[in-house]
Amino acid sequence: MLKWYMLTLVGKDQSGIVAEVTAALYQGGCNLGETSMARLGGNFTVMMMVSAEQNNTQLTELLAPVVDSLGLHLHVDQIEGQLHQHLSTDVMITVSGADRSGIVANVTKALTEAGLTILDLSSDVAGSEQKPIYILQIDGHASEGVEKLHAALQIIKDDGVDVHMQEIDTLIG
């Protein structure tokens, strides 16, 4: 019986990782669902939903040659599939400011309390080594309306970081 797994692969970035990993999965009869790859500070990371006949150990063994040769760390979890259940994004929030600890924790706490469901989040440290800046981008769903989020954002602004919120109206045509 087909089961869904979440495969997490992390390692030093190099070209060809996606091609080699997916070739091994394909040859092993597995199928991909949603995937997300990102380079984080020169490190390769990917999470892949994979449906497979194999059990956890067999999947790990299937990927072992590729994982070893590319120097990756592999983690395999059995999960619920849940494809085609996307919540629609209706707000995009950008936060930026001088880098200091606690920005993400404070911002997301305020937004979560105001009803935001975070659907996508990425952040970066930019600027120079002497003057680092922190930039955070969040896509989300305002489950309790946008007005409540505006109030929460004001609290964040008062704390000295720049925040912009843009409502996203997805066109369905």
Added chain:
Amino acid sequence: MPVLDILTYPDETLKQLSKPVTCFDDELRQFIADLDETRLLAPGCVGIAAPQVGRFQRIVIVDLSKNRKPVENHGHLILVNPEITQWDGMEAGREGCLSVPDFTGNVIRAKTISLKAFNAEGEELSFAFSGFEARAVQHELDHLDGLLFLDRLVSRHNDLFKRKAQKKK
């Protein structure tokens, strides 16, 4: 009248060029009524094009008057043989499509367009659209040329929005 079936990607027929309407008769108007009924069954759907239901003629319907978030609009529009005569500006925005269920993505469209079209009675009309309504019209017109928003996707990430903000300064 039964609601029409919607063709979905990767149906190859969606990629063909639709032909101009030459006969503005009752049959056309009945088809347009059925097309609109089909659109209305999809929650939040602001536009539909004839090729999406397998009729490869240059007909679209756009209606932003009941959009979830109120936007500037010209009401319920039937646009037959539409032609963009002028466009200006570019803007990224998120789109989805009845023919591509359960997927949305960012697409760049002109901010404002001028358009000539005929109504269901064959009378020539001209419009100036902007913002979300201009986006909806462009999305539907693409169907007439066999294009889906998948053909125009840009980065899922948001650098395009940021660049737009910088340009305003």
